Amino acid sequence: MRPNLPVACMHCDDAPCVKAAKDGAVYKRDDGIVLIDPQKAKGRHEIIRSCPYEVIWWNEEKDVPQKCTLCAHLLDEGWDRPRCVQACPIGALRIIHGDDPEIKQMVISENLESLHPQYRTLPRVYYKNLFRFTRCFAAGSMAYKKDGTIDCAEGAEVVLYQNAEKVAQISTDHFGDFQFDNLDEDSGQYMIEVAYKGAKKNIKVELGKSINIGTIVLE
Ligand code: SF4
Ligand code: SF4
Structure with missing residues (x-):
């Protein structure tokens, strides 16, 4: 917590x-x-x-x-x-x-x-987005390199796998950022597959606590 x-x-x-x-x-x-x-x-x-x-x-x-x-x-x-x-x-x-x-x-x-x-006390206070406190995330950013220029990769496809099974799929935002929420702490190894304009990359991630894997550059 x-x-x-x-x-x-x-x-x-x-x-x-x-x-x-x-x-x-x-x-x-x-x-x-x-x-x-x-x-x-x-x-x-x-x-x-x-x-x-x-x-x-x-x-x-x-x-x-x-x-x-x-x-x-x-x-x-x-x-x-x-x-x-x-x-x-x-x-x-x-x-x-x-x-x-x-x-x-x-x-x-x-x-x-x-x-x-x-x-089991039947509390009458409720939280929105409580998972942001109680659970983990795996986040990162994507960029695209072309003709020597690096830009944010907006709308790139990002898929999260565990044990070869798809856990979730999202698109990067305007800044090329992505975040998978609601993951269990110490839940082991994941694979993040990123794809943009025909280029692809796989990144292995070991999830202990929340993690930001930094910027992935595709070209
Ligand atoms: S949270 Fe408030 S109502 Fe519930 S047990 Fe504690 S003091 Fe009592
Ligand atoms: S200000 Fe808020 S936290 Fe403090 S007693 Fe009133 S309701 Fe409770």
Whole structure:
């Protein structure tokens, strides 16, 4: 996992923190927000340990566990979004107020993913393009040499093989760049076949972590 993946409370539907607190020191509201009751949770370190996402921290001064509240206090005042959603200059965050079928449909149509679904906590935070953090890529660039001039090879055909089987096929972009995403870490040897204007080349690649094989020049 890359270290800069943003992770806050997932406001899980089956939240281990709620179960661990037992007496309502952590609770889920009807709108889905999971909150910590600072009075009931005072001095209770076990609440921190209950979260598999490790997003509860300890407030030494107040002697309570704390976490993202989804800015419930602001939403209750009529705000339509939390502060981080409002503040993000590139619109990387969204809050969606919807019922379960709507959210389910959105997850499917936008190809959204949960982080660590194996925890089985039914998280309510979804990521787009999560594979860019959790999986590997094999990338490179293609150029074409003719009459002593080297140009980007836009629209070149690039095929990825493993064990002689085609895994994926893409075309290079305007800059001659290509990238195969969603590959398994340490998944072994691949062959990248590049073709442009009748010229071809095969490049062997050993995939441990993500790799950029640099520029391939055809002529
Ligand atoms: S992410 Fe952790 S703190 Fe948040 S609801 Fe789930 S278990 Fe509780
Ligand atoms: S700004 Fe609000 S919603 Fe965003 S991470 Fe902080 S508490 Fe959570």
